[in-house]
Amino acid sequence: MEAIVVENLTKHFRKAYDKTLKGFFISLAKGEKRYKEFTALQDVSFKVKQGESYAIIGKNGAGKSTLFKVLSGIIYPDSGRVEMNGKVAPLIELSAGLSRDLTGAENIRLNCAIFGLSKKRIDEVFDKIVAFSELEEFIHTPVKFYSSGMKARLGFSIAIHIDADIILIDEVLAVGDKDFKKKCYAKMEELRQSGKTLVVVSHSLKPLRKICDRALILDKGKVLDIGEINEMIDKYQEDKKPKKKKKGA
Amino acid sequence: MMLAYLTKYKELMYFLVHKELRIRYRNSLFGFFWTLLEPLGLMVIYTLVFGYLVNLNKGLPEGAYPLYVLSGLIPWTFFNNSVRKGTKALSSNASLIKKVYFPREIFPLTMLISNLVNFIPAFGLIMVMAVVTQQSIQWDQLALLPGIILIQSGFTLGIALLVSVLNVYYRDVEFIVNLLMRAWMYLCPIIYPVKMLFSTDADPIVQQFADLYFLNPMAVIISLYHGIFFPGQGVPAHPTIPGFWVIYTVLVTVILFLGAWYLFRKMNRRVGEVI
Ligand SMILES: Nc1ncnc2c1ncn2[C@@H]1O[C@H](COP(=O)(O)OP(=O)(O)OP(=O)(O)O)[C@@H](O)[C@H]1O
Ligand SMILES: [Mg+2]
Numbered sequence: 001m002e003a004i005v006v007e008n009l010t011k012h013f014r015k016a017y018d019k020t021l022k023g024f025f026i027s028l029a030k031g032e033k034r035y036k037e038f039t040a041l042q043d044v045s046f047k048v049k050q051g052e053s054y055a056i057i058g059k060n061g062a063g064k065s066t067l068f069k070v071l072s073g074i075i076y077p078d079s080g081r082v083e084m085n086g087k088v089a090p091l092i093e094l095s096a097g098l099s100r101d102l103t104g105a106e107n108i109r110l111n112c113a114i115f116g117l118s119k120k121r122i123d124e125v126f127d128k129i130v131a132f133s134e135l136e137e138f139i140h141t142p143v144k145f146y147s148s149g150m151k152a153r154l155g156f157s158i159a160i161h162i163d164a165d166i167i168l169i170d171e172v173l174a175v176g177d178k179d180f181k182k183k184c185y186a187k188m189e190e191l192r193q194s195g196k197t198l199v200v201v202s203h204s205l206k207p208l209r210k211i212c213d214r215a216l217i218l219d220k221g222k223v224l225d226i227g228e229i230n231e232m233i234d235k236y237q238e239d240k241k242p243k244k245k246k247k248g249a
Numbered sequence: 250m251m252l253a254y255l256t257k258y259k260e261l262m263y264f265l266v267h268k269e270l271r272i273r274y275r276n277s278l279f280g281f282f283w284t285l286l287e288p289l290g291l292m293v294i295y296t297l298v299f300g301y302l303v304n305l306n307k308g309l310p311e312g313a314y315p316l317y318v319l320s321g322l323i324p325w326t327f328f329n330n331s332v333r334k335g336t337k338a339l340s341s342n343a344s345l346i347k348k349v350y351f352p353r354e355i356f357p358l359t360m361l362i363s364n365l366v367n368f369i370p371a372f373g374l375i376m377v378m379a380v381v382t383q384q385s386i387q388w389d390q391l392a393l394l395p396g397i398i399l400i401q402s403g404f405t406l407g408i409a410l411l412v413s414v415l416n417v418y419y420r421d422v423e424f425i426v427n428l429l430m431r432a433w434m435y436l437c438p439i440i441y442p443v444k445m446l447f448s449t450d451a452d453p454i455v456q457q458f459a460d461l462y463f464l465n466p467m468a469v470i471i472s473l474y475h476g477i478f479f480p481g482q483g484v485p486a487h488p489t490i491p492g493f494w495v496i497y498t499v500l501v502t503v504i505l506f507l508g509a510w511y512l513f514r515k516m517n518r519r520v521g522e523v524i
Contacts, residue, residue, distance in 0.1 A: 013522060021419040073350035074521040090349060097349035099342070106268070113261035114351045122260070 002085065003166050003197035004048040004071065009080035011041040011063075011070060011221075040066045041077070042221045050085070050165075053188070053198045055208045055229060057236050058218035064201045067218070068092050068168050071199075086165025086197070089115065091172050096155030100144040104135055104154055107143055115162040125161045132187075133157035134180075148175045156184060160191065167191065170201045185211060205233050254352050261351065262359055269363035284367060285374055288326055292319045295440050305441045308448065309479070316382050320375045320478055321439035321471045327368040328405050328467065329430055334360045335409030336416050336426045343524045353517055357409040361402060368398075379478055390477040397473045400502055404466055407505040414516045417524050436462075437471045443482055469498040 014035035040063045048054045056064050069075045070082060072090035090097075097114065098107050108129050112122040130139055133153040143151060152172045159167055169188075173181055188198055188211055202208055208215070208229060215232035217224040217239075225235060255262070274280035292315050299305040300314040309317055338356035339346065346353060372394075379386055416422040445451060446459045463469050469484055473495070476483025487493030 014519075019419060019523070020421045021425070022421060024419060069521065074347065076518045076521075092348050097345055099345050102268075110261075110264055110345075111349070113258070113264045114345075114349055116257055117260070119260055 001050045002047050002083075003050040003052070004046075004054075004085070004199070005081070005083040006047070006071075007045050007081040009041055009044040009067075009070065009077050009082065010039070011066060011075070011077050012037045013040050013066075014038075040221050041070070044080070044218075044221075044223050046216050046223065046226055048197060048199060050197055051192065051195045052214065053192050053200070053212045055212040055215040055232075056199065056201050056218055057203075057205065057208070057215055057232065061220075062218040063221040064218055065093055065170055066221075068170050068199075068201065071168060084166060087115070087163065088166045088168065089159040089162055089164030090168045090170075091155050091159045092168065092170045094148050094152060094155075094172065094175065096151070096159070096172065098143045098151055098155060101142055103142050104133075104139040104146070105130075107154065108158060111158045112162060115164070117162060121163075129154075129157045129161050132161070132183075149177060149180070152176050153180060160187060164196070166197045166199070168199050171203065173202065173207075174204065181207075205237070209233060258351065258355060262355060262362065265355065265359040266363045266366065269359065270366060273363075273367070281370070285371060288319060288323050288371060288374070291322055295322070299440045305445070308442050308444045308481070310384065312382055313384055313479070316375070316378050316384055316478060317442060317475070317482070318440060319378050320474050321437065323368065323371045323375055324401065324471055324474045325434060325437060325439055325467075326371070327364050328401065328470075329434070330367075331361045331364040331405045332408050332412060332430060333427065334364070335405075336412045336423050338409070338413045339417050339520065340413075340420070340423075340524065346521060346524050350521075353520060354410065354513060357406065357413045361406050361409060365398075365402060375478075384478055387477055387480055390473075390483070393473070394477070397470065400473075400499060401470050403506050404470065404498075404502040407502065407509040410509040410513045414513050414520065417520050418516065433465075433467065436465050437467050438475065438482070439471065442479075443468070443472055443475070447485070463494045463497075466498045466501050469494045 015038055044063075044067065056067065058064050066075070068090060069092060070077050071084065072088050072092070074090070074092075097111055099110060102110060105126075108126060109122055112125065117125070130136055133150075133156075135150060135154060138146065138150065143154070146154070152175050156169075156172055156176075159169070173184055176184060185207060188200075192198060192211075198211070200208065200212060212229045214227065215229045216226045217232055217236050224239075225232060227235075273284060295318045296315045300318075306314040306317075335357045338360050339353060342356055376386075412422060412426050416426075443462075446455055446462060451459070463472075463484065472482065472484045484494045490496070
């Protein structure tokens with residue numbers, strides 16, 4: 001069975017000039033177009049099988065985080081179809097879904113509630129989340145005082161404990177220390193064994209070879225290729241060396 | 250549609266309401282009484298300024314001005330706080346909204362609920378004040394209180410939904426809302442008895458526009474609260490249709506709410522990217 005089906009997905013962003021009513025009226029009076037469009041995803045199609053581990057690789061600004069946001073429903077696509085079969089736990093960019101002013105403990109409860117866990121279930125997983133993140137000492141400290149690695153630990157620990165079927169991991173492991181990374185990779189392997197679907201975005205390609213089965217190369221919002229993980233990583237690294245395309249301003 | 254996710258996200262709403270209230274009460278009983286000090290303080294100020302200096306207490310029973318002010322001010326505060334906090338309800342939770350999806354209506358809704366939770370004990374304060382100042386209570390009007398609160402909540406939520414999503418797109422909505430709310434307060438019978446507008450010795454210009462006064466749904470709602478303590482200061486009867494202004498307010502509330510819901514849904518599509 002397919003866990004994720006994406007067909008002909010396209011997303012344009014509007015680059016707003018001024019996010020105020022004043023700006024709105026000024027540009028209205030001048031009769032200018034209020035925004036220019038930018039295509040972040042163009043005609044993206046792929047499928048991820050249930051229990052599969054899938055990687056998405058691409059340069060900065062290729063649209064990887066945008067794709068994850070569309071998959072998790074945070075932003076709406078302009079056209080195309082997205083089908084997610086199961087509960088999705090998104091871990092998008094470093095701060096994940098953490099609220100700065102709340103403590104670690106409050107963030108755990110808040111996130112569990114957002115993902116629809118019952119009070120009873122929250123109490124059950126709370127200690128597991130704290131234990132996995134190894135943040136016992138700081139759990140009553142507001143998250144704004146956390147280091148990026150600590151936030152990543154908390155975010156990752158929450159995401160793997162909310163009974164999701166599909167876990168989207170965006171570059172969260174980049175800031176973890178060596179021990180935590182190791183623990184995460186082991187956990188991801190374990191999740192995979194238990195039939196969960198993982199989609200991973202990472203710029204550190206080496207670990208992907210071990211964790212993932214297949215990969216998709218995203219280039220300026222378009223799918224360059226889809227295939228077996230090692231092939232794709234080799235291809236991506238080859239592409240990068242000879243031709244250095246200049247980015248338009 | 251609303252009830253379906255109300256049950257699904259009840260844990261989340263409980264959490265958010267709890268958080269709001271805890272911030273306000275700072276975990277203490279004293280903190281709770283502290284929140285009642287604000288309307289009481291304003292009551293004293295308004296009584297001194299408008300009751301004695303400007304003599305706005307015409308037509309009210311002797312010594313009833315403080316109760317009149319309080320019984321309008323507390324419902325107004327419920328509206329005012331819900332709308333003002335509602336304006337920032339989405340934009341202040343940007344870090345969350347950008348990273349996870351859940352129905353975003355929950356933010357303005359929890360603002361309304363937590364202000365409602367504050368309003369109910371504050372209403373008790375009005376009752377205490379009525380007893381202290383020995384004013385009579387119209388029990389038949391008091392029985393309508395749940396209905397009055399329901400209308401007010403619907404109207405408030407409609408406005409809060411609108412301004413919360415607008416403030417994501419245009420950040421200066423917040424300032425405009427703050428300004429408009431101040432003006433709106435003076436268009437409601439809070440510091441002056443509503444009967445003053447309709448008396449024969451009112452300014453001719455005021456008399457001319459007095460008929461339009463109750464087009465403002467909040468003026469009707471505040472007057473409904475006044476009607477509980479001051480039979481002469483309630484919503485005026487309409488010459489032909491009984492309960493005209495109440496029916497009007499309910500209709501406006503329903504239309505506003507549906508319109509706001511629709512617009513919220515529509516504008517919500519880009520909230521995740523512009524916030
Ligand atoms: N909310 C937004 N509004 C306008 N443009 C946006 C928005 N979010 C992203 N973009 C643009 O879309 C493009 C893709 O961004 P995205 O964050 O998806 O890249 P990425 O592949 O995750 O890059 P990285 O490897 O650096 O994380 C970028 O050019 C970015 O400027
Ligand atoms: Mg990214």
